[in-house]
Amino acid sequence: MKKSLRFGAVALAATATLTLASCGFGGSTGDSGGDAGGSTTLDLLVPSYSDGTKANWETVIEGFEKANPDIKVKLEVQSWDNLEKVVSTKIQAGEAPDIYNGGPFAGFVGDELLYPVKDVVSDDVYSDFQESFLKNAEVDGTAYALPLIASARALFVNNALLDQAGVEAPTNWDELLDAATKVSALGGGVAGYGMPLGSEEAQAEAAVWLWGGGGSFGDASEITIDTPENLVGAEQIKKMIDAGATQADPGSTQRSPLMDIFIQGKIGMQVGLPPTVGQIAEGNPDLDYSIVPIPTKDGSPFTLGVMDQLMAFQNDDDKKDAITKFFDYYYSADVYVPWVQAEGFLPVTKSGAEQLSGEEALKPFLDVLPDAQFYPSTNPKWSAADGAFKSLFGQLQDQPAADVLKQIQAQVDAG
Structure with missing residues (x-):
């Protein structure tokens, strides 16, 4: 609808x-x-x-x-x-x-x-x-x-593409992988899930997946990136990429131009912000879309x-x-x-x-805000962590997930 x-x-x-x-x-x-x-x-x-x-x-x-x-x-x-x-x-x-x-x-x-x-x-x-x-x-x-x-973040869903692929809006990672893979299989330049791992806002996409799998970036006293809990989400990203569930070259894709492609009707699902609603109304008011909570590993409520x-x-x-x-x-x-x-x-x-x-x-975002988690921005090392994600996290496309998390942690620890 x-x-x-x-x-x-x-x-x-x-x-x-x-x-x-x-x-x-x-x-x-x-x-x-x-x-x-x-x-x-x-x-x-x-x-x-x-x-x-x-x-x-x-x-x-x-x-x-x-x-x-x-x-x-x-x-x-x-x-x-x-x-x-x-x-x-x-x-x-x-x-x-x-x-x-x-x-x-x-x-x-x-x-x-x-x-x-x-x-x-x-x-x-x-x-x-x-x-x-x-x-x-x-x-x-x-x-x-x-x-x-x-x-707050929520998942923007192209209803028409999901209908063509015979899938429904996902609530957990298994459903998301299945739905995104089937949407990508429609061909014609369509991608199932928009995965922006480029420098513009890599820390946000990282949080969606790492936190959605039970991890965190730490707190006011310690930044924790290289952890088993975070590895769960990082490996799920690689699983999505390797399955062809995302757009091409996600490691260098920036969020803003990728969202423009969603608005054009060429992406099945992508995490978006409240301003995305206004962008759609201006750029493609006939787009058939819905806004749903971000899928997590087990379907638990979460938003960034x-x-x-x-x-x-x-x-x-x-x-x-x-x-x-x-x-x-x-x-x-x-x-x-x-x-x-x-x-x-x-x-x-x-x-x-x-x-x-x-x-x-604003209602879909206000509804998920009580389940929001925030960056540990009061930690003096968060700025280094933010920069490390932006410069290194896109390497997940080609490198083992564990290696990328280790590199980010090392850059944070080095200040």
């Missing part, structure tokens, strides 16, 4: 495709360090979530600068592929952004680079965050990053939860008040909710969740 899901006009315009190309500088700008009139300039570095990300931030900045004419915001948008390299280079050069939207942050805390979030938001804004999201942003009991957006953050670097205490004004403005419901809607993610504030509770498109 076809899913008729909608985000609304704003979201459909903003989530056409997740192209993560670098967008350079944009938005309202001012000279770093202020001008002769005494204005303050905040440098804001963010990743591109969609084709509309740059424009979405520019809208926020325009409203903020209008309300705060003595503060200018200089926006830089980078692809996720480049983001961590860019911020590392800036930090090494003594040019860290004042505000940064990223993922792993515990290493910055260890180097004493970030403000505790209570220092840069009002009490009202702080209390509006969902407690579980704030806790996931803590290091030693103190939150150093503001939750920005939350997301992701929470990106905003954080403030302690560059200049003279900017602290300006940073606080920006955060308080951004998280006000009238500003934050349209931004979240446009990007198609889940809100992290109580007021935002209340406003979006009736959105049909």
Whole structure:
């Protein structure tokens, strides 16, 4: 049965495709360090979530600068592929952004680079965050990053292809392997399961399989990749590849362009995000698809939860008040909710969740969120683990699974 899901006009315009190309500088700008009139300039570095990300931030900045004419915001948008390299280079050069939207942050805390979030938001804004999201942003009991957006993963299923192959949406790995193999056998350039093991987001696809088989990446105190539990999931990936259940060359395939192929109707199943709904509505509104929970080894409920953050670097205490004004403005419901809607993610504030509770498109993801597991992002070595997955995990295509996990663990241990 076809899913008729909608985000609304704003979201459909903003989530056409997740192209993560670098967008350079944009938005309202001012000279770093202020001008002769005494204005303050905040440098804001963010990743591109969609084709509309740059424009979405520019809208926020325009409203903020209008309300705060003595503060200018200089926006830089980078692809996720480049983001961590860019911020590392800036930090090494003594040019860290004042505000940064990223993922792993515990290493910055260890180097004493970030403000505790209570220092840069009002009490009202702080209390509006969902407690579980704030806790996931803590290091030693103190939150150093503001939750920005939350997301959960689910399996997008091309109903028409599965019907042609005579299979149903799978709930466990055996069913998934059988269904994906039969869909691939349809021919005509169709793949059963979209397996993106390329550098864009290899850690996410790894989590889907390794955690789905009972493994984990560790916790705040230890990163554990080379374990028997994780090997179960890694070997299942190889089983899928060797059976021809995936697209060609999964080891170097990136998530975003692969999802475009799913949207075109050429992939039977692929794990997707809330914005995928908007992409389908824009790119192929007639696609007959469903959204179901991610299959696991034994069918146990599971989803990969992701929470990106905003954080403030302690560059200049003279900017602290300006940073606080920006955060308080951004998280006000009238500003934050349209931004979240446009990007198609889940809100992290109580007021935002209340406003979006009736959105049909978000329901499949909200339903699985209670079973979410998160990256151990407060472990200082998670950044190294994240990078190791992105650079090494695609080698599963050609190397023994045990060898790949050993290489990733060694890179993590080496720091």
